[in-house]
Amino acid sequence: MSSQIAVGQLAPPPARPQVRLGRRQKATIIVRFLLNEGADLALSDLPEDLQVDLTQMMGEMRHVDRDTLAHELLEFAGELETIGLSFPRGITGALSALEGRISPYTAARLRKEAGVRQTGDPWKRLQNLAVEDLIGIIDSESTEVAAVMLSKLDVAKAAELLGNLPGEKARRITYAVSLTGAVTPEAVDRIGVSLAAQLDDIPPRAFSEEPVARVGAILNYSPTSTRDDVLSGLEETDAGFASAVRKAIFTYADIPQRVAPRDVPRVVREVDQTALVTALTFSNEGYEGLATEFLLENMSTRLADQLREEVEDRGTVVMRDGEAAQTAVVAVVRLLVDGGEIQLIEPQDDDDISG
Secondary structure (H helix, E strand, C coil): CCHHHHHHCCCCCCCCCCCCCCHHHHHHHHHHHHHHCCCCCCHHHCCHHHHHHHHHHHHHCCCCCHHHHHHHHHHHHHHHHHCCCCCCCHHHHHHHHCCCCCCHHHHHHHHHHHCCCCCCCHHHHHHCCCHHHHHHHHHCCCHHHHHHHHHHCCHHHHHHHHHCCCHHHHHHHHHHHCCCCCCCHHHHHHHHHHHHHHHHCCCCCCCCCCHHHHHHHHHHCCCHHHHHHHHHHHHHHCHHHHHHHHHHCCCHHHHHHHCCHHHHHHHHHHCCHHHHHHHHHHCCCHHHHHHHHHHHHCCCHHHHHHHHHHHHHHCCCCHHHHHHHHHHHHHHHHHHHHCCCCCCCCCCHHHCCCC
């Protein structure tokens, strides 16, 4: 029986209850009624003290007659109708309401100044972390705590995490899981809160992407001479970082190794015709020449023949125009990848030809 039917069938309006109920009792009646009707109430989002009060009151109350129930439902509905707009209570609720709409730095500063932590189930927050971040937490915690965390993660995430740990550490944590049988729910909650608190203490990052990705993106659109010079300097300063940047770079010469042949027609359709002809004309030697042949061989024969004729008529292309045309082709590939329309092939160590 829905709440509307329950209230609508009670006519005339019920008399006021003889026993005056307090706000906690009224709230308990409403919650109990909604639960009986199958409503999905996120009671875990309430402050802990209110959850305790609600549970205790529900345990103390016995039964409510139909007139009292109908009176409280009508009163509750009347209060809802008079509310025009409600605001979250306290800085914690305000931060939750504005999450994603104010800068992470501002949110972190306000949270720190107010001395509040992020609300919600700490284990859900941990579950959503990347495996690399979970490994960082495990490295700073005891084996016993790591075993509890492994037990609280879903099976797939736990298996992935375990597979990325050194063998000896993975074995120690797995054995420690067998010793968690006597751990109390309260202890698990405290561990979850403690681990989640570490996330709140991490300063907000100004950049969403890693340095390798940012440098790679910049060099993707840089002239070849600039890219080669920067990579050479990086090799001398930090060979490991330079190697990672090389893998992050995607240039015209990388097309045969990174773009699937079936995606070539999709790419050439999106590239401006003039820019495509200019890039094909300019890129006729070395790895860039191989990229040109790769593109021509994996498009329709009619279009390839047409482009070859236009290349012959194009004549010499100066370096500035040629590199700009190459960048236009690469930009289209990147745009299609970012839009999820095509997917780049992951580079292999022996496929790295950038620079």
